[in-house]
Amino acid sequence: MVTIENLHKRFSKNIVLSGVNLEIKSGGIFAVLGPNGSGKTTLIKSILGMVIPNKGIIKVMDENIKKNAHYRNKIDYLPQIANFPSNLKVKELITMIKDLRGATNEDEALISLFGLEPFLNKKLGTLSGGTKQKVNLVLTFMFDSPLVILDEPTTGLDPISLIHLKELIQKEKAKGKTILITSHIMSFVEEVSDEIVFILEGKIYFKGTISEIKSNTKQPDFEHAIASILTQNNHA
């Protein structure tokens, strides 16, 4: 699904990614983890073509993404911070994204799932952070693309919406889609993801299942396993 070879990226003097090699197979939920500033978002944005790498090749479904915009038709992306043009109404934004990407009928089911009907005619500037995130989720999940990328999807969501989100993710997985998630909430990651990609200092430090990471670090639970990787690395 996604192949990354020898990816390098630096922002002026700050080296963020230094030689990332990653192969993500079709189907399943992959969590991209790592401490703050380890390059998770940069990696995801490189896949989306928003960050332009200094070196390396990225292929999405065997298509080189360099100087290519069309491949993004196959990706649904949930950005980390949901901020939309404040003059637009929720309904207008949804219509606009549909206009840009193509027709879909999924939006109505998603709107009622997240209880967004009362907000449809409100301007985006007046919505709370959590409601904006729900709109963001509707925009992401209303298209049927084989690759779904979620950057911190849980931000600002109330418990009910969080349950809906988990159900949605499982539903998409059942359709055979590939889902990439970044999150800092370890319980969420442990619950939903099949495989972990751990980034440290611009390299892939670990790739495998949750049980593998637990047995490698000899820790009983996932949160401590991640913490032990981080502390080990600090000593070294």
Next chain:
Amino acid sequence: MLKILKYSFYDLIRSRWSYVYLAFYLLLGIVLLFLNNDLSKAVITLMNVIIVLVPLIGTIFGVMYYYNSKEFTELLLAQPLRRSSIFLGQYLGVALSLSMSLIIGLGIPFVFYGLFKSNAIWNFSLLLITGTFLTFIFTALAFNIALSNENKIKGFGYAILLWLFLAVIYDGLFLMSLIIFEDYPLDKLSLFGSMLNPIDLSRTLILLKLDISALLGYTGAVFKKFFGTNFGLIVSFAVLIIWVMLPVWRISAKSKKKDF
């Protein structure tokens, strides 16, 4: 690109600032007509205002729009759209809505005053065309500055400096160089110098067309002497078009290499 243009334009014509800008021009047109009580004179006064104000508004609006719609741009970047169409669409949205405010805001009072029955109509149209050119040029320059500066404050600072330089400082330097080198033949230098600044060029263009020798500066005199009115007009327009094309080309080139 047309879709982005449509939404940017739609977003802008509903924002309060577009109406403030429109209302300002309406008021300016009405006040000038009342004070001058003559269409041709009002056009001349209007020129002096437009030449300075339109670039300022274009610059500030351009920078402001770019920084304000940053998150929205990121949303668009994740869609299957080419980068150049996103940024050119947004640029055209800003430039078109500003030009529309200018044309409608000034047009309404002048039309009601009897523009179509007077012979000032060509001068007035020229004024609006130049104003539109200046809007397109300075909005494009503003987008260039904003694309090159992540820091909002820096971006605003450079944009204001650019306007100050082209609207005020450039003229000062130009005059000083003419005084210092007055012993040398300066015709070509002054011609060249006025081409390099779109504000000077627009002023010369309108003055040439208005044919008011009392207001002709040194650059205008040289233009008139060397090109004659019609040829000067064509050359000036060609240079104005280049002034639009170059920054627009750089918007598209710069946006392709930028990280978001």
